[in-house]
Amino acid sequence: MMPPNWAIIDANINRATEGLRVLEDYCRFHRHDETLTHMLAHFRHQLNESNPDWANQLQSRHTPSDVRAMEPPRTRESVVGLLRANCSRVQEAMRVLEEWTGRALYCDIRYRMYDVEQQLVLSALKPPINTGIMVISDQPKILAQAQEQGAIMVQLRVKNTPKATIYPLAQQARDLIRDIPLIINDYLDLAVAIHADGLHTGQDDLPLSVLRDQLGSYRLLGRTTHTLDQGKIAKESGADYISVGPIWETPSKPGRAGIGFGYLGQVATLGIPYVAIGGIDLDRLPQILAYSPPMVGMIRDVANLPKMAELFYASHGSQSVGGDHREGEGHS
Numbered sequence: 001m002m003p004p005n006w007a008i009i010d011a012n013i014n015r016a017t018e019g020l021r022v023l024e025d026y027c028r029f030h031r032h033d034e035t036l037t038h039m040l041a042h043f044r045h046q047l048n049e050s051n052p053d054w055a056n057q058l059q060s061r062h063t064p065s066d067v068r069a070m071e072p073p074r075t076r077e078s079v080v081g082l083l084r085a086n087c088s089r090v091q092e093a094m095r096v097l098e099e100w101t102g103r104a105l106y107c108d109i110r111y112r113m114y115d116v117e118q119q120l121v122l123s124a125l126k127p128p129i130n131t132g133i134m135v136i137s138d139q140p141k142i143l144a145q146a147q148e149q150g151a152i153m154v155q156l157r158v159k160n161t162p163k164a165t166i167y168p169l170a171q172q173a174r175d176l177i178r179d180i181p182l183i184i185n186d187y188l189d190l191a192v193a194i195h196a197d198g199l200h201t202g203q204d205d206l207p208l209s210v211l212r213d214q215l216g217s218y219r220l221l222g223r224t225t226h227t228l229d230q231g232k233i234a235k236e237s238g239a240d241y242i243s244v245g246p247i248w249e250t251p252s253k254p255g256r257a258g259i260g261f262g263y264l265g266q267v268a269t270l271g272i273p274y275v276a277i278g279g280i281d282l283d284r285l286p287q288i289l290a291y292s293p294p295m296v297g298m299i300r301d302v303a304n305l306p307k308m309a310e311l312f313y314a315s316h317g318s319q320s321v322g323g324d325h326r327e328g329e330g331h332s
Contacts, residue, residue: 004053006060008100012093013047013057016109019089020044023120026083031123036116043090043109050105080124087117125218127181127197129153129241129273131316133309134297136185136252136277140169142302144176150309152295155200157185157252170194181220188214198222198240203230208237222275226259228266235272242267243297246278247288252299253278264291282308289315 024040027033051057063069076082094110097103132152137143138161143154156173158166167190173182174194181197184190188211191199198220201211212221223234225242234242244267248258258278267274276288277297282304288296289311296312298305 004056005100006053006056007062008096009051010057010060011066012096013051016090016093016097017044017047019086019093020047022086023083023090023116026079027120030079036119039112040116043112046105046109050103080121083120083124084117087113087120091117122216122218126240127220129181129220129295131294131312132296133305133312134275134277134295135302135305136297136299137302138169140173140176143173143182146302146305147177147180149305151180151305153181153183155183155185155297157200157299159252163187163190166190167193170196183220183222191215191219200224200243208234208239212238226263228263228270231263231267231270231272231274235270239272241273241275241295242270243275243277244293245276245297247276248279248284250279250299261287261291264288264293268292282311285311292316 020040020043024037024044027036027040074085076085091110091113094106094113097106098110130152133146133150134153134155135143135146135151136155136157137146138156138158140156143151143156146154154173154177156166156170158169166187170184170190171194174196183198183200184194184196185200186202186205188199188201188206190196192215196219199211199215200222201208202224203226205211208221208223215221220240221238222241222243223230223237223239225231225234225244231242231244244264246253246256246258247261247264249256250258264276273294275295275297276291276293280288280296280298281301285296285308292315294316296308298308301308
C-alpha cells in the first residue's frame with residue numbers, strides 16, 4: 001500500500017467538504033429540500049471524521065508552498081454553473097481520495113454525488129411557472145410579440161397541419177422565444193427536436209409517465225383537463241401544470257361545449273399550477289379574475305394583451321406558482 005500523502009488527503013477533504021457546504025446551503029435555503037440538505041450534511045460529516053490521523057493531515061498543511069493557493073475565485077454566471085462546479089469539486093476530490101487511500105467510503109460518496117448532480121442540475125434547468133397571461137397561437141411572430149408585451153408563457157398550437165409544415169414554424173418560434181418558456185402543443189417529437197421548454201397534451205394523448213420519459217425531467221409537461229378528476233389524475237401522473245376549460249365555447253375547440261365555472265372554482269384544491277382557458281377575452285377577463293387563477297390563457301384577443309396583463313397583475317401581482325426557477329444559461 002502506498003504511504004499516505006497527507007497534503008493531498010488534506011487538500012481533497014477540504015475541497016470536498018467546502019463543495020458539499022455550498023450545495024447543502026443551496027438545498028437548505030433555496031430549494032427548501034430537507035432530504036437533500038440532510039444527505040449532503042451527512043456526507044460532509046463523514047468526510048470530516050474519515051481520517052483518524054487528522055493530526056498528520058493538519059500538520060501537512062502549508063499554504064505558502066501551495067502553488068494554487070490564493071487564486072482569485074471564479075465568478076459563476078448562473079446557479080446551474082455553481083451547482084455543476086461544486087458537484088464536480090466533490091466528485092473529483094472523492095476520486096483522488098480513493099486513489100490515495102483505497103477507502104470504500106470515498107467511492108460510495110462519489111457515486112451518490114453523481115445522482116445528486118443529476119437531480120439538482122436538471123431541476124434547476126426547468127423553467128419557472130409564473131402568474132400571468134399565457135398566449136397560444138399558430139404564428140411564431142404573434143408569440144414573439146406576446147413575449148415583448150408581458151406574457152409569461154407561450155404555446156405554439158397548430159392544428160390539422162402536417163408536422164413537416166409545423167416543424168419550420170416551431171424552429172422559428174424557438175429562435176424568437178428566449179425570455180419565457182416556449183411550449184409545443186401535442187407533438188412530443190417536435191418539442192424535443194427544437195429544444196422547446198415544454199409540451200402540452202390532451203386527454204387522448206399518451207400517458208404522462210410515457211411522455212415524461214421521452215421529454216426529460218427538465219422540461220415542462222402540461223395536460224388539458226375538463227374536470228376535477230382529470231386534474232387530479234394529471235397531477236398524480238406528473239404534470240407540471242394543467243389547463244382548465246374551455247370555460248366558454250371557443251372556435252379553437254370545435255364541437256366542445258364550454259364547461260363553465262364549476263371546475264374553475266374547485267381546481268385550486270389540487271395544489272398544481274393551472275391556466276384558465278377557452279373563450280377568454282378582455283371583456284370576459286373580469287369574470288375569470290374573480291376566481292384568482294394563477295394563469296389565464298388567450299388565443300384570439302392578442303391585440304388586448306397589454307390591457308389584459310395590466311388587469312391581471314392589478315388583481316394578482318406577479319409571483320412564481322410552481323416548480324423551481326430555472327437559473328441556467330438561458331433556454332435550451
